[in-house]
Amino acid sequence: xxxxxxxxxxxxxxxxxxxxxxxxxxxxxxxxxxxxxxxxxxxxxxxxxxxxxxxxxxxxxxxxxxxxxxxxxxxxxxxxxxxxxxxxxxxxxxxxxxxxxxxxxxxxxxxxxxxxxxxxxxxxxxxxxxxxxxxxxxxxxxxxxxxxxxxxxxxxxxxxxxxxxxxxxxxxxxxxxxxxxxxxxxxxxxxxxxxxxxxxxxxxxxxxxxxxxxxxxxxxxxxxxxxxxxxxxxxxxxxxxxxxxxxxxxxxxxxxxxxxxxxxxxxxxxxxxxxxxxxxxxxxxxxxxxxxxxxx
Amino acid sequence: xxxxxxxxxxxxxxxxxxxxxxxxxxxxxxxxxxxxxxxxxxxxxxxxxxxxxxxxxxxxxxxxxxxxxxxxxxxxxxxxxxxxxxxxxxxxxxxxxxxxxxxxxxxxxxxxxxxxxxxxxxxxxxxxxxxxxxxxxxxxxxxxxxxxxxxxxxxxxxxxxxxxxxxxxxxxxxxxxxxxxxxxxxxxxxxxxxxxxxxxxxxxxxxxxxxxxxxxxxxxxxxxxxxxxxxxxxxxxxxxxxxxxxxxxxxxxxxxxxxxxxxxxxxxxxxxxxxxxxxxxxxxxxxxxxxxxxxxxxxxxxxxxxxxxxxxxxxxxxxxxxxxxxxxxxxxxxxxxxxxxxxxxxxxxxxxxxxxxxxxxxxxxxxxxxxxxxxxxxxxxxxxxxxxxxxxxxxxxxxxxxxxxxxxxxxxxxxxxxxxxxxxxxxxxxxxxxxxxxxxxxxxxxxxxxxxxxxxxxxxxxxxxxxxxxxxxxxxxxxxxxxxxxxxxxxxxxxxxxxxxxxxxxxxxxxxxxxxxxxxxxxxxxxxxxxxxxxxxxxxxxxxxxxxxxxxxxxxxxxxxxxxxxxxxxxxxxxxxxxxxxxxxxxxxxxxxxxxxxxxxxxxxxxxxxxxxxxxxxxxxxxxxxxxxxxxxxxxxxxxxxxxxxxxxxx
Numbered sequence: 033x034x035x036x037x038x039x040x041x042x043x044x045x046x047x048x049x050x051x052x053x054x055x056x057x058x059x060x061x062x063x064x065x066x067x068x069x070x071x072x073x074x075x076x077x078x079x080x081x082x083x084x085x086x087x088x089x090x091x092x093x094x095x096x097x098x099x100x101x102x103x104x105x106x107x108x109x110x111x112x113x114x115x116x117x118x119x120x121x122x123x124x125x126x127x128x129x130x131x132x133x134x135x136x137x138x139x140x141x142x143x144x145x146x147x148x149x150x151x152x153x154x155x156x157x158x159x160x161x162x163x164x165x166x167x168x169x170x171x172x173x174x175x176x177x178x179x180x181x182x183x184x185x186x187x188x189x190x191x192x193x194x195x196x197x198x199x200x201x202x203x204x205x206x207x208x209x210x211x212x213x214x215x216x217x218x219x220x221x222x223x224x225x226x227x228x229x230x231x232x233x234x235x236x237x238x239x240x241x242x243x244x245x246x247x248x249x250x251x252x253x254x255x256x257x258x259x260x261x262x263x264x265x266x267x268x269x270x271x272x273x274x275x276x277x278x279x280x281x282x283x284x285x286x287x288x289x290x291x292x293x294x295x296x297x298x299x300x301x302x303x304x305x306x307x308x309x310x311x312x313x314x315x316x317x318x319x320x321x322x323x324x325x326x327x328x
Numbered sequence: 329x330x331x332x333x334x335x336x337x338x339x340x341x342x343x344x345x346x347x348x349x350x351x352x353x354x355x356x357x358x359x360x361x362x363x364x365x366x367x368x369x370x371x372x373x374x375x376x377x378x379x380x381x382x383x384x385x386x387x388x389x390x391x392x393x394x395x396x397x398x399x400x401x402x403x404x405x406x407x408x409x410x411x412x413x414x415x416x417x418x419x420x421x422x423x424x425x426x427x428x429x430x431x432x433x434x435x436x437x438x439x440x441x442x443x444x445x446x447x448x449x450x451x452x453x454x455x456x457x458x459x460x461x462x463x464x465x466x467x468x469x470x471x472x473x474x475x476x477x478x479x480x481x482x483x484x485x486x487x488x489x490x491x492x493x494x495x496x497x498x499x500x501x502x503x504x505x506x507x508x509x510x511x512x513x514x515x516x517x518x519x520x521x522x523x524x525x526x527x528x529x530x531x532x533x534x535x536x537x538x539x540x541x542x543x544x545x546x547x548x549x550x551x552x553x554x555x556x557x558x559x560x561x562x563x564x565x566x567x568x569x570x571x572x573x574x575x576x577x578x579x580x581x582x583x584x585x586x587x588x589x590x591x592x593x594x595x596x597x598x599x600x601x602x603x604x605x606x607x608x609x610x611x612x613x614x615x616x617x618x619x620x621x622x623x624x625x626x627x628x629x630x631x632x633x634x635x636x637x638x639x640x641x642x643x644x645x646x647x648x649x650x651x652x653x654x655x656x657x658x659x660x661x662x663x664x665x666x667x668x669x670x671x672x673x674x675x676x677x678x679x680x681x682x683x684x685x686x687x688x689x690x691x692x693x694x695x696x697x698x699x700x701x702x703x704x705x706x707x708x709x710x711x712x713x714x715x716x717x718x719x720x721x722x723x724x725x726x727x728x729x730x731x732x733x734x735x736x737x738x739x740x741x742x743x744x745x746x747x748x749x750x751x752x753x754x755x756x757x758x759x760x761x762x763x764x765x766x767x768x769x770x771x772x773x774x775x776x777x778x779x780x781x782x783x784x785x786x787x788x789x790x791x792x793x794x795x796x797x798x799x800x801x802x803x804x805x806x807x808x809x810x811x812x813x814x815x816x817x818x819x820x821x822x823x824x825x826x827x828x829x830x831x832x833x834x835x836x837x838x839x840x841x842x843x844x845x846x847x848x849x850x851x852x853x854x855x856x857x858x859x860x861x862x863x864x865x866x867x868x869x870x871x872x873x874x875x876x877x878x879x880x881x882x883x884x885x886x887x888x889x890x891x892x893x894x895x896x897x898x899x900x901x902x903x904x905x906x907x908x909x910x911x912x913x914x915x916x917x918x919x920x921x922x923x924x925x926x927x928x929x930x931x932x933x934x935x936x937x938x939x940x941x942x943x944x945x946x947x948x949x950x951x952x953x954x955x956x957x958x959x960x961x962x963x964x965x966x967x968x969x970x971x972x973x974x975x976x977x978x979x
Binding site: 103115120 | 407408411478479480484485486487492577578580583584617618619620621622623624626646648649650652653656657660661664665667668671672674675676678679680681682683684685686687688696699700703704706707710711713714715716717719720721722723724784786787788789791792793794795796797798799801
């Protein structure tokens with residue numbers, strides 16, 4: 033029948049699209065450069081494989097039954113057959129088994145991939161405090177006394193400990209190739225631990241729609257070698273471009289897009305001063321902020 | 329401006345035609361003031377189809393913008409315009425397309441399916457409809473007068489606070505949702521009462537057709553979910569109008585509080601729109617396979633399980649807010665649990681086809697297309713339910729691909745299957761099969777072409793809601809998606825042509841017996857369209873497939889000796905009046921025209937009091953009138969028999 037050939041052709045088209053996709057090097061979420069992203073990807077792959085156990089039979093039975101039991105065919109017809117305990121058992125138990133497996137995996141991996149959990153390493157983590165502004169990102173390096181706009185530089189191979197907050201509406205901080213995004217919210221502090229396993233320049237962006245020029249809210253994330261990172265810090269420190277609350281308030285003015293800028297020195301405690309602009313008494317928002325607030 | 333002009337022109341042409349043909353009295357008497365559930369149902373569906381076209385126009389504009397706006401080009405839309413379009417698209421498709429479509433189907437199908445003459449509260453039914461229409465009018469008004477919200481259909485605070493959205497857009501959005509939401513809450517009360525109290529004798533719960541079951545569960549969800557939305561929007565209203573600080577950035581406000589409340593409604597909402605579609609698929613599969621539904625009890629329990637668990641999954645919309653692992657695990661696994669009963673349902677439909685005699689009519693095409701496509705959507709849904717996977721695809725186009733995969737292939741395919749399945753029942757003639765199938769093929773291929781690329785783009789890290797982008801590798805996929813959208817548009821054109829062709833061929837496709845598909849449930853036992861009173865005598869139900877059972881026993885088309893007077897709800901102008909007053913309230917509030925808003929509220933109260941003190945809310949259809957109608961029907965059936973048109977296609 034012509035209709036069935038058409039159906040088969042459409043299916044073939046979809047399959048070839050999927051194959052094209054898997055051969056493509058541009059799929060950055062599935063091409064991570066760090067342990068967090070690796071773990072994110074492996075959960076995705078295992079989950080897809082497990083679910084195909086249910087989905088593939090749907091396609092096979094769908095085509096097979098449609099063809100075999102079509103009107104005008106000669107297959108068995110049982111108008112009053114409507115129950116089989118065996119089939120009922122299988123169609124309940126198989127999904128239950130798959131969800132049990134997937135649930136267990138999710139349980140283990142959610143603990144392991146808790147964004148707040150420091151990444152185990154012999155090296156001291158680099159602390160970066162990120163603030164989302166309309167429509168740009170500010171990165172403060174409290175231990176290095178430098179800061180930057182729209183350019184996040186960090187050493188490869190060293191754990192990164194991000195603290196996030198927002199000056200404007202809710203945003204979401206994401207470097208796809210390092211894995212796991214995290215919301216940045218006004219008056220609150222959230223945390224994210226990442227690690228870049230190799231040097232390179234990665235795409236970074238805000239994932240949460242945040243108003244008129246949301247689309248411009250992306251940034252460059254450079255994973256440099258430890259030495260290059262030290263050089264970068266030294267260079268910025270030489271610039272003598274002070275970032276204090278007054279300068280910050282100028283930066284906070286909405287602007288469609290913003291060029292990369294570097295600052296040093298940085299007013300101590302600026303990040304928490306920004307949070308206190310909205311929540312004077314507060315470090316009670318967010319589960320880890322209590323312990324972290326005391327550190328700085 | 330083109331959109332405003334187009335809508336106004338179309339509206340004026342229709343109004344002009346009505347005036348020219350002097351149809352106002354007819355329209356007023358038979359439609360606008362009616363309390364007949366069938367008429368109200370049809371008006372709901374007409375509203376839904378009109379808004380489907382409006383929402384689709386938004387989709388075309390969005391896809392075109394993203395296909396153009398890369399590199400040096402900023403596309404043809406400003407960011408403000410683009411942001412309004414995607415906000416309107418989501419709001420319209422959920423609240424003003426899917427909701428009216430499902431309540432419309434419930435209105436047309438549930439009462440005759442359970443052997444009832446109307447819904448429990450016919451007047452409230454009309455009020456629900458006119459409130460939905462008032463909300464729709466507010467959204468349409470925002471095209472020409474002012475702007476619509478630029479903050480997304482979910483209206484996340486603090487973007488929707490006065491500080492970030494000072495113009496009227498968000499207010500339009502609030503009041504359109506609020507007014508239509510009250511209509512939905514009233515509908516849920518109505519259908520709960522109808523299904524609980526008005527079933528025909530013998531129809532126990534376990535003999536209720538699957539569509540009625542899903543309507544019941546959807547009503548339960550609506551009753552519990554919509555008040556949460558109403559409350560959340562009310563708090564936002566207080567923030568915006570009276571300067572309070574529930575969800576603001578400072579002074580103790582908490583934007584995550586809004587996000588929680590919104591999704592406490594928002595997630596059950598997706599089951600609200602998908603469950604009735606599941607009901608349609610159950611009816612269609614069973615009818616066209618010529619077979620009882622496989623695993624009916626499993627199906628009922630599966631639907632019940634979905635209903636209960638759907639209230640414990642909302643946090644999966646924001647796993648990345650920094651909640652601790654136990655919280656994320658709870659909501660992740662609860663979400664996965666929903667996939668169990670849903671998977672069971674898919675296999676139940678497949679095993680209903682097994683050992684059947686499947687007639688591949690248009691509704692069956694939609695069903696088989698749904699079974700396969702929806703399972704892909706389910707797969708991406710479970711993927712999103714696992715927090716570690718969600719962390720990297722959240723807020724990306726992967727999410728857009730996922731929910732269109734379940735909402736188009738699930739909800740919309742279901743509603744379109746229901747549309748072609750029950751069209752002959754509601755109108756009296758069948759829809760054209762050729763154009764219907766062509767529409768299906770366009771929708772199916774268009775869907776895959778438009779949304780599979782979005783899955784890919786999600787894995788490429790592309791955020792949703794981007795007005796323009798610099799990443800060139802995304803571009804080819806967005807062009808492919810735009811072409812897919814064009815194919816979907818062709819599908820909508822096919823649906824339009826199908827309607828025109830079918831109206832032209834209405835004499836040939838006339839449904840004489842009232843049972844064009846060899847149906848299995850009670851709605852097929854009455855004429856098409858059913859008489860105002862549905863049943864001259866209330867049927868007695870002995871089986872789940874009540875009408876098949878009657879046909880097998882030979883009790884299907886019995887002539888009755890005697891007829892009795894029947895009380896039916898009288899027409900009432902109060903319904904449309906309340907809708908109009910609600911529109912005044914919404915419009916007045918949006919534009920801070922206080923006298924208009926106060927007049928709207930006072931008007932509604934006065935109309936309600938007058939209605940409550942009105943004793944003439946029913947009218948009598950006399951036994952003689954009924955006798956004439958029924959005798960005519962039996963003559964028609966007899967002549968159809970003589971013309972050797974087979975009444976039943978039983979083996």
